[in-house]
Amino acid sequence: xxxxxxxxxxxxxxxxxxxxxxxxxxxxxxxxxxxxxxxxxxxxxxxxxxxxxxxxxxxxxxxxxxxxxxxxxxxxxxxxxxxxxxxxxxxxxxxxxxxxxxxxxxxxxxxxxxxxxxxxxxxxxxxxxxxxxxxxxxxxxxxxxxxxxxxxxxxxxxxxxxxxxxxxxxxxxxxxxxxxxxxxxxxxxxxxxxxxxxxxxxxxxxxxxxxxxxxxxxxxxxxxxxxxxxxxxxxxxxxxxxxxxxxxxxxxxxxxxxxxxxxxxxxxxxxxxxxxxxxxxxxxxxxxxxxxxxxxxxxxxxxxxxxxxxxxxxxxxxxxxxxxxxxxxxxxxxxxxxxxxxxxxxxxxxxxxxxxxxxxxxxxxxxxxxxxxxxxxxxxxxxxxxxxxxxxxxxxxxxxxxxxxxxxxxxxxxxxxxxxxxxxxxxxxxxxxxxxx
Numbered sequence: 001x002x003x004x005x006x007x008x009x010x011x012x013x014x015x016x017x018x019x020x021x022x023x024x025x026x027x028x029x030x031x032x033x034x035x036x037x038x039x040x041x042x043x044x045x046x047x048x049x050x051x052x053x054x055x056x057x058x059x060x061x062x063x064x065x066x067x068x069x070x071x072x073x074x075x076x077x078x079x080x081x082x083x084x085x086x087x088x089x090x091x092x093x094x095x096x097x098x099x100x101x102x103x104x105x106x107x108x109x110x111x112x113x114x115x116x117x118x119x120x121x122x123x124x125x126x127x128x129x130x131x132x133x134x135x136x137x138x139x140x141x142x143x144x145x146x147x148x149x150x151x152x153x154x155x156x157x158x159x160x161x162x163x164x165x166x167x168x169x170x171x172x173x174x175x176x177x178x179x180x181x182x183x184x185x186x187x188x189x190x191x192x193x194x195x196x197x198x199x200x201x202x203x204x205x206x207x208x209x210x211x212x213x214x215x216x217x218x219x220x221x222x223x224x225x226x227x228x229x230x231x232x233x234x235x236x237x238x239x240x241x242x243x244x245x246x247x248x249x250x251x252x253x254x255x256x257x258x259x260x261x262x263x264x265x266x267x268x269x270x271x272x273x274x275x276x277x278x279x280x281x282x283x284x285x286x287x288x289x290x291x292x293x294x295x296x297x298x299x300x301x302x303x304x305x306x307x308x309x310x311x312x313x314x315x316x317x318x319x320x321x322x323x324x325x326x327x328x329x330x331x332x333x334x335x336x337x338x339x340x341x342x343x344x345x346x347x348x349x350x351x352x353x354x355x356x357x358x359x360x361x362x363x364x365x366x367x368x369x370x371x372x373x374x375x376x377x378x379x380x381x382x383x384x385x386x387x388x389x390x391x392x393x394x395x396x397x398x399x400x401x402x403x404x405x406x407x408x409x410x411x412x413x414x415x416x417x418x419x420x421x422x423x424x425x426x427x428x429x430x431x432x433x434x435x436x437x
Contacts, residue, residue, distance in 0.1 A: 008031075010032045012036035014073025015073075017075055020071070022138045023095070023098065034053045047142070059082055070083055070092045074167055099169065104174060107159065109175075112170055115181060115322050122141060123294055124277060125160045127282065128160065128282075136153040138150050139162035140164070168191075175204070177276065178208045179276045183220040242267055248288075259291050260294070299315060301315050307435040314428050337365035339416045341418045341419065343420035366392050367390070369385045369396070371398075407435055
């Protein structure tokens with residue numbers, strides 16, 4: 001295999017996706033000529049275009065070229081593209097294969113876990129950059145400090161990488177130091193069982209070259225026994241202890257952490273970020289000051305506006321644990337009622353987590369559930385948003401009908417949260433526009 005550095009031209013299929021757009025930006029800054037295909041133009045492809053990356057919605061005229069590096073998103077089927085006869089060429093690769101090869105060329109700081117990895121990776125990248133350490137980073141999100149989560153920094157510094165467990169992407173990535181936030185039952189359609197998922201995490205942890213930082217409040221992670229381990233959590237035996245609402249106990253002294261990030265789950269991620277960053281000669285004072293200046297990642301409890309003292313937020317949460325944490329965090333900051341507009345993501349996930357999804361919505365004052373966002377899946381008979389029931393849960397089929405319902409039911413002091421990984425993110429701004437018109 002050629003070194004990926006040899007390729008001066010890169011073509012990315014599925015470039016608008018969160019994982020692929022950050023790779024595009026990183027490679028563009030590294031000096032490659034980057035072009036990519038996505039089925040539609042979007043906020044993300046517009047950001048890429050602004051950075052000098054060419055994007056197209058038509059690959060009909062594309063021809064295979066042995067001198068171009070091709071990276072394909074898991075959201076696309078290679079047999080439906082112009083690369084269908086070239087799948088096994090060394091310059092045609094999946095995202096996991098690309099990250100594996102990249103990890104042979106640069107030192108990787110990995111951040112993994114079922115929940116919290118995007119915001120924690122963005123936070124760690126921010127801590128380094130705030131302290132003038134120009135690390136590279138790749139994570140699947142859009143932050144307020146660097147737009148798309150990709151950056152090529154100083155060649156001799158590490159790459160901070162969101163190390164994803166979906167499709168076992170992280171299996172072959174070579175990692176110097178690793179932070180693991182938690183393990184929860186997601187992607188079980190791929191792994192087959194929770195036991196297999198834990199085993200996949202364990203294998204990655206066992207291959208880390210130096211230090212592993214783990215959340216000691218997580219029952220699966222607590223069982224892991226390796227030499228170079230740093231632990232954090234509310235647990236009394238953790239190396240870095242969390243004392244709610246905003247205190248971190250480090251080396252037997254308490255430190256107040258100020259952050260705009262709301263909720264207990266974010267304090268846990270912050271503790272993990274602190275533990276990891278102390279491995280890189282950053283003082284606790286430098287780390288905590290950087291955290292206070294971090295404004296978060298888009299679609300992670302993101303404030304999007306207000307109307308007559310009703311605040312609107314948007315969040316990517318689509319797994320019951322994430323949803324519960326987000327709803328609970330916002331409920332604690334809502335003087336009036338909390339309205340949640342939830343769009344289930346994938347038929348398989350809705351089927352596998354139905355009871356827990358319904359239960360997590362029960363923590364809101366009112367929950368609206370819209371039709372399932374398929375994310376390319378075929379419908380499953382009997383799996384429908386109509387099945388969500390509860391005294392505070394209402395099914396509204398069309399996103400277009402939601403603004404009217406919200407207008408008729410909100411009062412001053414309420415909060416409204418759009419929740420899900422699909423196009424529900426577009427709804428908050430639409431409701432605000434409707435209200436203001």
